Amino acid sequence: MDAAVLHSRLSDWFDDAARDLPWRRPSRTPWGVLVSEFMLQQTPVSRVLPVWTEWMERWPSPADLAAAPSGDALRYWGRLGYPRRALRLHAAATAVVVEHGGVVPSSYDELLALPGVGTYTAAAVAAFAFGRRETVVDTNIRRVHARLVGGAALPAPTLTAAETRRAAALLPDDDADSVRWNVSVMELGALVCTARTPDCERCPVLDRCAWVAAGKPAPTYVPKGQAWAGTDRQVRGAIMHILRHTEHPVPRQLIHHRPVDLHLGGPAHGASVGFEKLHALNAPPEQLERALNGLLTDGLAEETAHGIRLPV
Template sequence: MGEASCAAKGDVVHQEITRWFGQQARDLPWRRGCSAWGILVSEIMLQQTPVVRVQPVWEEWMERWPTPADFAAAPAADVLRAWGRLGYPRRALRLHAAAARILEEHDGAVPDTYPELLALPGVGTYTAAAVAAFAFGRRTTVVDTNIRRVHARLVIGQALPAPALTAAETALATDLLPEDADESVLWNAAVMELGAVICTARSPKCDLCPVLDKCAWIAAGQPEPTYIPKGQPWAGTDRQVRGAVMAVLRAASSPVHADLFWDSVAAQVHAETAPALRKLHDLNTHAPQLERALAGLLSDGLAQLSETGYHLPH
């Protein structure tokens, strides 16, 4: 699609999608006059994690640590326990490091420009753009999986975007972005929401789409994807074992002796961690996999090993 026609298409769909968003947007707490810190926390938590799992943890988190300074002062073990089962717990430690950087270099206030946000630990291009837009009203090109999918169908006529973000996709998102900063923020949020709740990957609700009659994918007869998306496996993987070990460490108030990870009989008498240890042993993991999980957690700074056993970092 040429630059002029792309812009024209944007002019046509902007009003309809943003009007739909104004009427149908989910009532999420980070959309209600939230602080920049709260928006940063939400964006980190929402990476590869659905809203329904994030919202209760986010609400507890913000009540406990309402500012970067509050969070930076928290022990790492408390941070990892509060993260719970959101998955990918390294995100929690990176956010902890980001809070410390905000305190040291920005007087405790989340920076308001894309380059400064991008320089924070654990903040990538998407997160920096999203926080700049949604926390500070900056005109930035926000491109997440949902936005990419809407653009692929609505403008290009493909069932799914490319497996990895391309320069052409970023250019298209920039072309579609309104020039006015406030309108650009609204547009980013609206397209993201459309992809999350209507233009979904597996079962799009096309009959509820506000721009169904302008969708290039519909006009092309809804062609099948050119590839089959590979979901991330869970059962039997090292990730599952790592998660089970982390659950044991979160449940423990003192170091967990190494034998308890291997001996299912001895584990039952360790009342504090018995339920979590039982779930770990029920996985029937083989020894090399458990060894890899423990070594990986140590390497990633998610666990520590002392003379008395494994524990969360101090």
């Protein structure tokens, strides 16, 4: 397969099809890119955009976030889910201030050393914030590579060494071209070569696709989605909603019993809605207790003499 043809076609396609995302604009900052990469983990762009915008207005630099309580990071994380990402991002901001003078480091190794930053995020920030040649492999890129080059409907359930080698082999030698390739393949996977309903007729490399040439064979496995309804994750999310919308500690008994009147301070409507949602789940007492204790153990909440609150 002629990689140069793939590079050229996808680059031209990206010129016309790319979404206008603030963390891609010339005005982007390395900090803005880092924040976006944390938020985009397992979360669609449509949900990230408003939260990212608010965060960047509130905390335009790592020092701004590091100076705020970690509970504020959780409060303004909103409904993005997986709130431990907010704590890790706060810890990363603190490390940038303490270890790098408030400037997001540009090298892969320095980025990888930040709290909460894994191999993908380190490569993505080095590439998209600093223009470095790095092998970026996210879910969308893996899927495009699997179909375009490997002839498979889906990549392996977990990232393999062979996939990483293939991604590295496809990467252009030039720094700028490599960044362009990474982001264009990622965009193709997000907009065209999607997991469930790929729009092959819109694909700029349709005639080069090994999967299409093979007759679009079915996946060798069925991806398992994460359950939500009735899970501890759902209950934890409902409790976090309450804590984000109150300024004072919430007595533990209110988690178990629907309050008649709220005197918790803060945006009372949000807290009231949170209690309604929590108790509408009809979670058994042992699940409520398990979910609450899990939040405390994970550092997403803390217990005081007056009740449960976000960490300060």
